[in-house]
Amino acid sequence: MKPIGLFYGSSTGVTKKIAKKIKESLEPGLVDIYDVKYVKVEDVEKYENIILGSSTWGKGILQSDFERFLYDILKFADLKGKKIAIFGTGDSVTYPTSFADAIGLIFEALDGKGITFVGEFSTKGYNFDASLSIFEKKFVGLPLDDDSDEEQNKLRISMWTDLLKFDLN
Numbered sequence: 388m389k390p391i392g393l394f395y396g397s398s399t400g401v402t403k404k405i406a407k408k409i410k411e412s413l414e415p416g417l418v419d420i421y422d423v424k425y426v427k428v429e430d431v432e433k434y435e436n437i438i439l440g441s442s443t444w445g446k447g448i449l450q451s452d453f454e455r456f457l458y459d460i461l462k463f464a465d466l467k468g469k470k471i472a473i474f475g476t477g478d479s480v481t482y483p484t485s486f487a488d489a490i491g492l493i494f495e496a497l498d499g500k501g502i503t504f505v506g507e508f509s510t511k512g513y514n515f516d517a518s519l520s521i522f523e524k525k526f527v528g529l530p531l532d533d534d535s536d537e538e539q540n541k542l543r544i545s546m547w548t549d550l551l552k553f554d555l556n
């Protein structure tokens with residue numbers, strides 16, 4: 388696999404923690420982790436393989452640093468030909484009608500830029516009422532639920548990173 392740039396936005400540290408777990412589950416030496424607060428367009432463009440992660444803060448609302456990164460930086464980056472995988476953290480018990488919306492918001496904002504999106508994930512096993520992250524009956528990335536036990540998240544990360552090992556360059 389070629390190097391992977393993982394870019395996350397996190398308000399209370401959950402997405403940051405998950406980013407480290409995703410790195411450990413891939414080839415750790417190949418994954419560089421960036422907090423989107425400190426990222427420039429060149430930091431993103433140097434990778435062919437990119438992972439994006441954001442939490443959700445209300446219906447259709449991205450984590451605040453990620454929102455700025457998406458609309459001020461990613462929108463202007465040359466992402467043509469790149470492979471991108473998205474993950475999102477959320478809470479399906481307290482926010483069942485906007486579960487992990489961030490994944491879908493990121494996907495929609497970047498669709499049409501010549502990107503190959505990888506890492507779609509089945510909705511099976513999740514309990515929620517609505518999410519902006521479902522396209523053609525699948526999540527367009529990996530949602531991780533605060534309320535799932537640690538083992539469940541571990542299993543989902545392992546399934547997802549196995550997919551990425553196959554689908555990334």
Ligand SMILES: Cc1cc2nc3c(=O)[nH]c(=O)nc-3n(C[C@H](O)[C@H](O)[C@H](O)COP(=O)(O)O)c2cc1C
Pocket residue numbers: 396397398399400401402403442443444445446447450476477478479482485486487488533
């Ligand atoms: C005020 C507030 C609003 C939230 N809204 C949503 C939501 O709409 N959908 C969702 O899935 N999770 C929602 N969450 C849960 C967070 O996304 C979740 O706790 C996440 O793991 C936080 O990650 P972070 O610390 O990396 O920012 C909300 C949490 C808070 C405190």
